[in-house]
Amino acid sequence: MKTKPWSLIILALLHILAPAGNLLLNALRSGRTLSQQWTYWFEVLPKPLVALYVLVPVLAGIFIFICRRWSYWAYLGCLLVILLSNIYSYWTNMNMSTLVLLLVVVLIDVLVVAYFVVPSVQKVYFDPRMRWWEAAPRYHFNHMGSANGQKAFIKSISQGGLFLSSAPALNENDTVEMDWTYQSQHIKVNGTVVYKNTLTDIPGYGVKFTHTDESEKQMKALVAKLRGEGLIIAERLPGPEDSFGVWLKKLFTKGEGLFPKART
Incomplete structure (x- = not known):
């Protein structure tokens, strides 16, 4: 959902x-x-x-x-x-x-x-x-940058944060300085690790940005570019499977949906 x-x-x-x-x-x-x-x-x-x-x-x-x-x-x-x-x-x-x-x-x-x-x-x-519906639209990025001065691969990005699929060892609540260049635009923004995925061989990290006025302006420009290039992650947007009718059917046929469940 x-x-x-x-x-x-x-x-x-x-x-x-x-x-x-x-x-x-x-x-x-x-x-x-x-x-x-x-x-x-x-x-x-x-x-x-x-x-x-x-x-x-x-x-x-x-x-x-x-x-x-x-x-x-x-x-x-x-x-x-x-x-x-x-x-x-x-x-x-x-x-x-x-x-x-x-x-x-x-x-x-x-x-x-x-x-x-x-x-x-x-x-x-x-x-x-847990309030996944409040998350800003996320975009495919697949771009190399750096986290705290070390190489890190940015898999996806949004106005408020990004997901690292390859990065130096980090832990939740760690402060991280992100740095990358995209289409000649150099961006530097600080953030905090709010999620660590240890279910795969290579840990992934969700980073929430701590914006300055300048970094927020830069991220708005970057997100506008990615939106124009059609790189939005469509599967993260609400679809027919999230409608009230589908929810009601699952509730009565499978007993699912009475309690919130985190989006995967």
């Missing part, structure tokens, strides 16, 4: 659409029409309670979609607020229907929290390298 995981997109949408579900559910429980329930919400209920019904679920969905470390904790905070509001609703109106609603909310919260503590889901939020 080369897009944001569909499971996270759907969870975000469900949260964003939750206020509409709350409106319908409350209308059914109270015997009101949707318009009557809408009027009741915004003219009778306390404004903080309306915010809980309408704004908090939407914020929770946005936090899911953002996929950042801070948004992970913000989302769990929204879940806690929703849970506490339902406990308060039951406390102030103890009857069977509010108890059932409270139990349903608790069950859903438990399942959602269980989903978000799965390691592959957490990595998407806590490890930027």
